[in-house]
Amino acid sequence: MKLKTFGERSLSTLLFYALRAITIGYIIFFILIVLAIVTKSFEIVNNEFIIKIPFTDSVIKGNYETKVFLAITIFLIFYTVFFYLASNIFKTFKSKVLFTKKASRYLLYFTFWNLLYAVTELVIIGILYQRMSITETPEWMLHLILGIFSWFIASIFKEGTQIQQENELTI
Template identity: 35%
Template sequence: MVLSLPAYQVIDGGRRFVINYPFTNSRFLIGDDVRFYYKFELVALLGLYGLFFWLLGNIFNTFRQSKLFTVQGVKRLQLFYILNFVVPLPFLIGHIIYSYEVNLLIALTLLHAVVGIFAYFMAVIFKQGLNLQNEQDLYI
């Protein structure tokens, strides 16, 4: 008699699958069959992190200009902090609904909130610097 344990099992009516360690009942991998959500998440994350790094590059280019405090620099910082506060929330809500890697997304949302707070303070400093620079230009 040969003991044969299934290495691959389909559970929850075909919505999930389990891969066991060979010749045991210990689970190695538990997976979902929500292909659309995986593809959407991959494309959205690549696109949004591309946007994130593009905006961050624009902010770093602000420091290379001859005038540090400009209206365009303030607008870039404002857009950057608003997007860091707003964009992670729909992903967090979606992950909570699907109950999929919620802890990781909570951590990422908090990290983006910290970056957003830092960018907010920088935007306020840049706005004040722009006001002072404009006042100084009027006196000279």
């Protein structure tokens, strides 16, 4: 059996459901972290907070500082939206018609979100943490490249949508 890339019962469908599940997981995780912070149900040991993740043996640790809580919050919000937007792209790939305005729009949202995150993280690392490392590939750079790449794909989809509409008019 050959797995199709696009359409119903395809890799796109599988990725849509997988990314939606990841999105839901991030939402639940975010709610648990916010509840722990709001209800102050975490431990503080040596100026480090320790939040226990329910139903697991895992914990989240960090310096007990506002900027650390801010970084965790931004990270969780970004990746929740990131996976949601990515799942929307794969949702459009499930349909019979591939080149649609909706697909182009979702790709542009994904582009904007990645570029926004790249700039936001660069500012946060540069201003709040005052550190830049050339020895590692920064996460912001990967999202910048992903944003630029998805911008090109969105342009291709926009062009494909126009060609498809013109083709349908001539038939």
